[in-house]
Amino acid sequence: MKTFNTLFIMESSSPPLATMRRAITEKDDGKPQLVDIPMPRLGPDQVHIKPVAMGLNPSDFKMGTAFPRPGAVIGQDMAGTIIAAGENAPFTPGDLVWGGASGCISSNPEYGSFSTHVCAPALLVRRLDPQIDPVEASTLSTALATSALAFWTPDALDLTPITPENPSKDPFKVLVYGGSTASGTIAIQLLRLCGLDPIATCSPHNFDLVRSYGASAIFDYADPATPAAIKAHTGGQLKHVLDCISDAHSVETCFSAMARVGGRYVSLEVVPEELLARRRAVRACFVSAYGIAGDAMDLPGAYGMEADPSKREMGKWAFDMFERLVNTRKIRTHPVERLEGGLAAIIPGLAKLQSGSVSGKKLVAIM
Template identity: 25%
Template sequence: MKAIVFDQPGDAQQLHLADVTDPAPAAAAVLLHIAATALNRADLLQREGKYPVPPGASPILGLEVAGTVLEVGSEANGFEVGDNVCALVNGGGYAQQIAVDHRMLLKLPERLSFTKAAAIPEAFLTAFQALHWIGRIQAGETVLIHAGASGVGTAAIQLVKLAGAIPIVTASAHKHERLFELGAARCIDYKSQDFAAAALDFTEGKGVDIILDFVGGPYLNKNLEACATDARIVSLAALGGARVPDFTMAPFLRKRVQLTGTTMRSRTDAYRQRLTADFRERIWPHFADGTLIAVVDTIYDWEEVASAHDYMASNANVGKIVMTIGIVDP
């Protein structure tokens, strides 16, 4: 089969199509023809040599896929050849085929296209884990979502609303209109506004109950300022750096703040399978009835992968960037 590979770390021009070994499904896995995949920041970091591949994971880029079942293993239950599915995967999405454990699969409702479905697994499972498993979200709480226009951000806005809570976001000003449409109650331009002051103003001085953060060290002090008592901060990345300037423990102790760091790719297969099962039961039906939507910004053919990576690096997108693999499926 063919896959997108790179021979040495570097810029997006290193990416190219090549012949690779066909996947060999285990007994509990299914073989998928991949129709579409979606980009993630981890793809850019791995391409640059800054994201080591976890032991046992595929070195091929791509953490989420949508496609059709070609073959079902002897111990794989609930799926048949011809089923259209999507899945969170631990690498291997930039390819024509992939073997996926059946416990990671989500069967597509009729109204969901491959290009929409490919935009769901990483973003929504990450947001679901952060909000429900770690953040313990409750109805009526206020959630501050940094990078609100990202894939995870646009998923989190919708999941916060679904939980009966109130989403506020930080994002560039020109992206605010779309985020209000998704359900954001307040949009903060992080380039021109003090997000902590804006969050405190919105909550009438109480502070927010949960923060989803991708920036890291430079935001920690302001995050603590924005927190309510007993708030939960979930740190999903450190795109702004890991060091915290002029840090003091006092706000942590005074407000009893919980700070939890998490990455999805380093989790065990068993953890991701349990998370997917919970998501399948509690959240997945809402895509069939239209309550939740996949937010797709741009669709590229996979032969345009360098342009897709450059576009992601520009931070211009609202929602996900998707690549099709041999199909046209808007």
């Protein structure tokens, strides 16, 4: 890891920033483009980061398609080196960090990780042990933010006061539908650290992968017998579900597997009301990693959010804890598929992700 340390020393003594940067931004139709844009302004609660790696997420193409914001920088996940910090940001130039930049959809169109110089809220950035590969750490932010919102907000699974640092004495089962996704493997690990018993669905070719992250039982998502098998495995008492896929099939499977008395179901996409109406006893909630900062989002329907200081407070607490868990190696990152070529690799990478051909891997662009 000596090469990483050398890089950080060089960055901390780098010359003043240029006036322009390269970035992936949205066109008028929301599709990505590689362009030159002005260097971002540095606010008091912001940091500027020179990324060494940037993780790709499905939301990076989905949000632009659904809610175009021409000119907004795309991307959420990254890891790299602090090159400047606002007066309220607890960082120093040269710090190695990982974090999220809330690209595409945040109130600040300059945010977004797909850039040669990233502007990000300090709230979502944390230090990384130099012995940990930043390429792997660039996969973390969105998945961790998703789990935080799913586990510790009152409308979601509401596991409070259970946390990895205050584990449960009652290891009840929690289903993670889509356990081989990046959000799924992180959720499974956090549930295990919380003292709970994660079970999961995925494709059979990913069973070993999902088992290695801590799932105690795994079911074929496509098998028509899976809902009954989960119900038998849980004794008809499954009351907590995180659905990382959130389509009609996953909703049907999850609802059919849950206890007769209902429970709590969290989706990562907005589920149509006609599907939710099948089980009124189930308390359903949609969460988006974009909401972890508690900022208002002016979007239609359930995707819109009012400002919520309690989410911001929870996000800070959760990311402080995640920093400790990551740096003490208590969380394993999702398997990585490296995309060489820096920013130029991102647009074809998003197309590959959109094609549905990526399974059990997180695409990461290497600068």
